Amino acid sequence: MRSAELPICQNPVPPLSVRNLTKRYGEEPVIDRVTFSATAGEVLGIIGPNGAGKTTLLEAVVGLLAADSGEVVWHGEPLPASQRRNALFYLPDGVRPYRDEATSQVVSFFAGVYRRSTAETADTVSSVGLRPVLHKRVHALSKGYNRRLLLALALLAPHPVLLMDEPFDGFDLRQTREIVEVLRNRAARGRTFILAIHQLADAERVCDRLILLAGGRVRGAGTLDELRAQTELPAGSLEDIFLALT
């Protein structure tokens, strides 16, 4: 846990709050009255097994999926779904964008849209290790490099809060550590990351705070130490805590 490295937030109102968000498919709630908040510069992990509702939660938060009830609050004010893209940027899982274009063209497109300088773009490309494949078409990228491309696109977006679905999927241990370092550096400058992760080891490594989701419900929330205290497992790993809470 790196919470000690985070800048101290002077504003008591968290930039993003999600209150009682519910999404049903038919009668079945996929996410059920989910409530959480995220502070500036925080890396918040939403963890849970496959089918826990992590992706649905992220998509409902950013407005890509219509929620049945609940609200998203931005700096204390309700944030309508149509305006969420001004504050939040979501990186979905399983996307291979613009398959027939070269990687550099896709990066340049996002950099152009967000008016990123050449230096900023080059830094982002370098930070996620995308340089060796800039000339390749997206359809020819490996799963790991496609994930790096998506991370680069998300980091080029200037939004204060980035939500990422399985950002380490496709990376080996060393690569995951590299990317964790990149995200930590960006978070240290005040950016908030909300990451949906199903690999508990990855989540333990990168997140300041965790929300444990199972069956669409929040089963526990807090830092690893808080969760240990909650479950009375003082030396428990995240895996132990998750099993105890779900």
Add this chain to the structure above:
Amino acid sequence: MRLRKTYGRQSSPLWPLLIKELREITSGRALWTMLLLLCPLVGYSFFQAVSLYGEASTAALQSPVLASSLSPLDGILVPTLGSFYVAVTLLFPFVAIRALGQEKETGALRLLVQLPYRPSTLVSAKLAAVLAAWTLASIPALSALVLWRILGGHLAPAETANLLFGHLAYGLLVGALALFSASISDSAATAAIVALAVTIGSWVLDFTVAGSPGILSWIAQLSLTQTLRPFEQGLLSSGLALGTACAIFGLIALATVWLPPGVPPRSKLRRSLLWVLAVAVMLGAATQLRLTIDVTEDRRNSFPAADQKLLATLRLPLLVTVHLAPEDPRYADLQRNVLAKLERAMPNVSVALGGPRQGFSSGSSDESYGEVEYVYGGRSDTSRSTSPREILPLLYALAGVSPPVPTPGSEYPGYPLVASADATLFWFFGGLPLLIVLSWWCIRRPPSIDSSLMHEGGLS
């Protein structure tokens, strides 16, 4: 990178989006495959058209009367561009659907809708890319027109431009339909089925209900191919042009409604209904526009110039009552040769079908069947003719004016041309496809990478 409370969408430039859309539509195989198919299709149509035109011209070279019936619009332009129309109907939906369908299938749409552009801007950019694709696809047809000029053929600028404008309107209509289909479909395949159901359905309408009376006649008007017909006849109709623009606008508006993934379907349906009503009102208003210009060089859609001038001065209402069934070929003749021209020439013309509807094939014993009654300035006369040579003197007599003196030298000379188009086949079957493949290869080549992107970063 400086953080802000929110990211304002208003500050984003449009050019990256437009360039991306152009790249997307040109990097796919669909456009280039369509271009390659168009080469032999347009080429053979052009070759056939020139051959037939040449055969007709052989006799016409000896006879000015025969020569005056030879117009490149009918002989060359319409048949050559006719094959382009077929390709646009059957193939262009696949090209246009790619502009949106690909992003839906790969999930990139979920990134796109988060960019700081309105959904209407995103769809408009895609329509701009579709327009660019249509322009590229028209290259074989345009090259046929250039070859016609090289062979010594004549092209009247106004009627040529009008016909190309008609094809552009039709292409954009098909493109907008394809974008709408892609916006409501989960996959490109489903979108193609929806789009082709409409375009091919239009052909079915043309074959089955065109020329039928009553409600069937109205249904036949919904056919997309009706968009092109007046342009092929050399008419520029303000109502049709505005109506087509409204239909394109309506389809784009509907695509915009259905693009964002986070809106409940019920809300999308409600907004769609409002747009459909709004566009229906706009289409209704467009049908009220009567201004139609005959842009043909031979003025086939108008009376002789002197008559046009005189008829324009007859300001009183002219009421024409036709005692013919709409499916009677004489009615079609009368409509084409007299009534449509009168409506364009005179300021106030009303046409009505008289009496109970009678089938011309049912052997009606009504003696008035076939009569056409003309009422002008309180005076009336009747005729069974469908020829302006008989009707115009009748109208002048009703109006109490003398028939005009024909303007000398205003006759259409005709443009007979005996030429061999054999050499053009090398272009359509060899040169042009080769150029298309080369262009495709150039576009598919990896782009040169901005060297600044390769520099070591310092922000990570």
